[in-house]
Amino acid sequence: MRATVMYGAGDVRVEDVPDAGLREPTDAVVRVVLSCICGSDLWPYASMPSSSPGRRMGHEFLGVVEEVGPEVSGFRAGDVVVSPFTWADGSCDFCAAGLHTSCRHGGRYGADGVDGGQGEAVRVPQADGTLVRLPVGEDSALLPSLLTLSDVFCTGHHGAVTTGVGPGTAVTVIGDGAVGLCAVLAARRLGAERILLMGRHAERTDLGREFGATDVIAQRGAEGVARVRELTRGDGTHAVIECVGTGQALETALGVVRDGGAVSRLGVSQYTKVPMGFDAFMRNITLTGGAAPARAYIEQLLPDVLDGAVQPGRVFDRTVGLDEVPGGYRAMADREALKVLVRP
Amino acid sequence: MRATVMYGAGDVRVEDVPDAGLREPTDAVVRVVLSCICGSDLWPYASMPSSSPGRRMGHEFLGVVEEVGPEVSGFRAGDVVVSPFTWADGSCDFCAAGLHTSCRHGGRYGADGVDGGQGEAVRVPQADGTLVRLPVGEDSALLPSLLTLSDVFCTGHHGAVTTGVGPGTAVTVIGDGAVGLCAVLAARRLGAERILLMGRHAERTDLGREFGATDVIAQRGAEGVARVRELTRGDGTHAVIECVGTGQALETALGVVRDGGAVSRLGVSQYTKVPMGFDAFMRNITLTGGAAPARAYIEQLLPDVLDGAVQPGRVFDRTVGLDEVPGGYRAMADREALKVLVRP
Structure with a gap:
């Protein structure tokens, strides 16, 4: 599949990477419908030292579940879901306290063998604890606002x-x-x-x-x-x-x-x-x-996004395809774009 | 009257100073029955540059009201009172929010012409907002614990x-x-x-x-x-x-x-x-x-001190007279005493 890899400051490429696939019984594979570039991605874009394996990018995405591991009970293929920008088991004491960013079995996208969101698909660890089902179709006009539940609105x-x-x-x-x-x-x-x-x-x-x-x-x-x-x-x-x-x-x-x-x-x-x-x-x-435990807030904020009471998706002012992601980084870094949507 | 003045690191003296007296109609004069030395007094005791006017010391005290200004309505001569370690009007928006340390008309003891607590008497500005009446006599065995309401327990x-x-x-x-x-x-x-x-x-x-x-x-x-x-x-x-x-x-x-x-x-x-x-x-x-708004807490803590449910006064392990205050500083600085009571 194709995905975004950063090799150093200013050096973002879209490349072939191994297909996202199940590894753990608690994983799900999500085909990405919508992703985006984060202001925090601009920090490494400005200063990351050269790295030869590079770093998989993107931590905000929503999409459609393609496959779930045998221990995933809350989701099945075809579900439209959004992921918070970190994954978490949803059941440890930190998650119970609403601090999913400190989950005992959680982690970040684009690290430790987990895909980034700026690609065609993502293996989502701890899918039951991480994902939230969205009651919309993958062609819904609400998707950009729903995507902000992944990070910026939360x-x-x-x-x-x-x-x-x-x-x-x-x-x-x-x-x-x-x-x-x-x-x-x-x-x-x-x-x-x-x-x-x-x-x-x-x-x-x-x-x-x-x-x-x-x-x-x-x-x-x-x-x-x-x-x-x-x-x-x-x-x-x-x-x-x-x-x-x-x-x-x-x-x-x-x-x-x-x-x-x-x-x-x-x-x-x-x-x-x-x-x-x-x-x-x-x-x-x-x-x-500090780092927002987005997962703790999604259910609270979802109704207002679904009924249009808030429209956080208005922060997106440019949309690019996956191959145009490097230009999206440039546009955000140059302040030509506020926030760039990625439609793989 | 006699009061404590610090002239620099390690240089604490007990001297004759002008008698505490009413200046503003909202003042009260309190004869000090019990005062003490604070851990925070040890910072200037360790490092204060030489100062020729010196600095009046002490911000924790309780005592008996001797005189009140014409605009003081809540206290009269003879009342046994404790003062929090800063004075405050008790009526501004900060005081109303329980942040008396940021009072719009408040200030600190030992500064700007206000006496320190380690002396025979103190002019208390904004007496109605600052002082709290204590339902005990000036010979009560509870006084050391009540004195901690001035600062350390709060x-x-x-x-x-x-x-x-x-x-x-x-x-x-x-x-x-x-x-x-x-x-x-x-x-x-x-x-x-x-x-x-x-x-x-x-x-x-x-x-x-x-x-x-x-x-x-x-x-x-x-x-x-x-x-x-x-x-x-x-x-x-x-x-x-x-x-x-x-x-x-x-x-x-x-x-x-x-x-x-x-x-x-x-x-x-x-x-x-x-x-x-x-x-x-x-x-x-x-x-x-940060700096505790002690005044906001005194009424809450007072009942438990009065009925002996808590005995914070046990932190005092030495008592000195006013003239022995310099030795009290030395004892605390040398860790020979935990906290020193002063009975003027």
């Missing part, structure tokens, strides 16, 4: 949940990428009253306004912090969702959070240290979030 | 509350100082099932066991982390309360916290950066806590 929701967003909350969202926009949507869905979106790309922040942002702050760094404080009587907001992952974005987050408030980080951390010394201590700032 | 409670300690929780407490022992007591009071206390001073950890610690870990650093993990099936504990304030203690905290868990920091941070990069991100670790 990730935005994780930011809103971990910062305690609810009716009446004021929240700052840092970053106008797909996760930032989904965080806006998720915060709005949970009843946030005021949503300040920090981002510089007008076409993205315009979508952010449609998703529920009440204010857009185009300034960055100290100027951006000053502007948020100006808009919030000097205080900042109780909830801050950081959707970039750089040290600068995190510093901004700590600058705009209100005393006693929480910063949730959703952008994969590109820094090793967090500047939370005496000032953050005295102000009782909480740092929370 | 601070330990803050750690337990911010990490979500409740019935059945497993919690690691790092540090066997007064705050650490109070955190053990607070966690036990909230129903923690397993309390792992990390500390090296046997007489302190023995008291920790009496306060509710189920396991004592004498090892530090990587060895200490390994031991906690060994005791918790490799996972660490969901709640971790860091009661030291050094970078090493914080690293230990991050090493013993379970995926998805929370580290609450109570030790005044002596570091400027927190090592929470990719690993903590993937593990969804939360960093929380």
